[in-house]
Amino acid sequence: MPLIEFSDKGLYCRAGGFYIDPWKPVDKAIITHAHSDHARWGSKYYLCHAQCKPLLQMRLGENNYQAVEWEEKIFVNGVQVSLHPAGHMIGSSQIRIEVNGEVWVVSGDYKIEDDGLSGKFEPVKCNTFITESTFGLPIYNWKPQIEIFQNIRDWVCRNKELGKTSVFIAYSLGKAQRLLQCLPEIGLPIYVHGAIWNAHQAIVSSGFQLPDVKRITYETPKGSYLENIVIAPPGTEGSAWMKRFYPYAVGICSGWMQVRGTVRRKNADAGFALSDHADWKGLLQTVTETTAEKVYVTHGYQAVFSRYLNEIGIAAAEVKTEFGNEEEENSAAVAEAQETIDNNQ
Secondary structure, three states: OOOOEEOOOOEEEOOOOEEEOOOOOOOEEEOOOOOOOOOOOOOOEEEEEOOOHHHHHHHHOOOOEEEEOOOOOEEEOOEEEEEEEOOOOOOOEEEEEEEOOEEEEEOOOOOOOOOOOOOOOOOOOOOEEEEEEOOOOOOOOOOOHHHHHHHHHHHHHHHHHOOOEEEEEOOOOOHHHHHHOOOHHHOOOEEEOHHHHHHHHHHHHOOOOOOOOEEOOOOOOHHHOOOOEEEEOOOOOOOHHHHHHOOEEEEEEOHHHHOHHHHHHOOOOEEEOOOOOOOHHHHHHHHHHHOOOEEEEEEEOHHHHHHHHHHOOOEEEEOOOOOOOHHHHHOHHHHHHHHHHHHHO
8 A cells, every 4th residue: 555645635644644735624734835725724733844834823823733843753653754845935845754664755846946045955765756747848947046036136127217116926925035035135115915914924923034025005105116116916917906006017926937928928027937846857856866766746747747757767657636726825816805904904
């Protein structure tokens, strides 16, 4: 019997009696990271990394949480479990489980470039590896973060010269904080949407140092934004909420921006392929470094990536899951509803 089964509730370890990133309420859940497609409400017990806990509390409220450090070994019903850096966002982990010398690793979402904030990814040797494939096509080949950051700063400076506000579209949890690393040296005020403000406060309160930002409220004078910087979640572009920043230019931060047509379809002024997932080369490198004899490929281009692995001699199979919809947690409707509530308090 395999160590992990692919059930209708999620990835299930029968020997340990727990699920990894279940999409339905269960008794015991081990969470790779705090994005909504991997961390869902309703389970009785949650195990996560210490940096992930305050983010789960922000998103899911008070629950029965147990937090561990990376590589700390614990036993759940006799199954050895440890968490290892995934590099996807703050507190994101790969889950390693071991029984009688057999090792399986669930990657969750991951990227292999160290972004200076999310923890440095480390490949974990195993017999069986469960990998994402969000950008599992050869066309996805990321530029170094330092180069993308410079392109972002140059774009802001050009907008300022044109008298425009620079509006960035980025996930409120993970991407927005990463983006903040490159903006302070420009020396302009940074305004953020309420959803990003909430994540910012939770992260700072847990001990991380992030640049200062200003929360956007209905009381903020419209002139405050002119020629400065705004960060907002996906879905706000093109909304009535955006009118207060006019004149402005929109820059979307996402791996999908690697494809030029995507920038046009989004009606964006600029696209920056700043992704928190591994690109094609990163996926292949990771699979190879795990030395896994068997690979299961989940959300993304799983058919393409699993087929390629088989072609190069690595036994692989695709698995359908409910992972991959992390944008839902930052939808404009949810974010604006929260902002309205907060501003009326």
